[in-house]
Amino acid sequence: MKNKVYVVGMGPGEAGLMCQEADRLLQECDTIIGYTVYVNLLREVYPGKEFLTTPMTQEAKRCEMAFEEAMKGKKVIMVCSGDAGVYGMSGLMLEIGADYPEIEVKVIPGITAALSGGAVLGAPLTHDFAVVSLSDRLTPWEKIEKRLELAAKADFSICIYNPSSKGRPDYLKRACDILLRVLPPDRICGTVENIGREGEAANIYTLQELRDTQVNMFTTVFIGNSMTKEIGGRMVTPRGYRI
């Protein structure tokens, strides 16, 4: 039987929102590999493991490390925040895995910020939705703009990842300006920061107000669809049962 490498989504950071299979594998494994920030969240929860990290921009090297450790016979887990797939490492692991045919890649899903943040806000993604990252490190900004515009025209609820960082503090404003070409300024929107961690905070805005709000790299943003409303401080997109 082939040795396996696991790509595991750890959820938003709060242990309770990790799935049971992910926890079991983390307990059993020899080696945990990941981006420094996420691995540090696991050091105290899973003592006695070998922890390996690489910084951002070293993703390919991180994957190669995982396969090299697995080739030594170790049980290796590549951890991702949220889901293993959504802006996670499962794709690159499968790409690089083509060079390691002796090792099988098994993917364990996790609760991505669209779901965990949505639960904090209420129910913003109850109907069809789109997920868009504003990070242009790996994607041309023109492509991001086009996706935002077409998602708005399609009346999707939209969940925005990576809305801001130190190097690009105005990206959410730029995104809102694109959305405002299509959507009304009073469209209901929401933000959640530090999901499942200390300092968790949710806020509801109009799209116009959101445009002028400074968020940070730990914020997930939700744009409502044409049916979305605020009910008692929660953001709610109806499925349509009551129409």
Place this chain on the structure above:
Amino acid sequence: MKNKVYVVGMGPGEAGLMCQEADRLLQECDTIIGYTVYVNLLREVYPGKEFLTTPMTQEAKRCEMAFEEAMKGKKVIMVCSGDAGVYGMSGLMLEIGADYPEIEVKVIPGITAALSGGAVLGAPLTHDFAVVSLSDRLTPWEKIEKRLELAAKADFSICIYNPSSKGRPDYLKRACDILLRVLPPDRICGTVENIGREGEAANIYTLQELRDTQVNMFTTVFIGNSMTKEIGGRMVTPRGYRI
């Protein structure tokens, strides 16, 4: 302190993919309410609970039952398959909850089929994506068509829920015909059925082949974006690290 009703996503059905907090709440609660099919999956796992069900089309009644039981002081959980939000009951619970200001609605997210099915196929949703349900029970078909067309034009990976049912066996074919107006016939697609349950099966197709494939109501469908490829039998959408 207000009594709470919990809306809990149970994941795809396999207990290991339920999050730890959901499991803890299900163990602690008095009453579990849900759609008959999902509640039946829980009866043996959580013995000694009060189980209440309503069939499909009785969603509003199901929510009212949950609040009525909570008003009696019981600890009540409304369960949803997958996530509590994505095509789940959290939205309707918050809408109906406006009539029960004494009760707080708390939402616990779960792993929706886009994530659990994606993990089985490999990594179809590693970049921006859209989620569309083909069920026109609560949504006009014209709106579904428009969303599919614009999602394809935006080069989103697309995850399709409810691609077929007894009453509408040809809906996936109709959806593929819309997508084929925008996307090439050799676009990589995938299907997963019975995710996390007995009979789990994943298949990769071209869009043209998918059009002529009969799926069922337990299938989740994935349409790749322009970068998606097949690697060793897995469906992989690159994030862009290797470009």
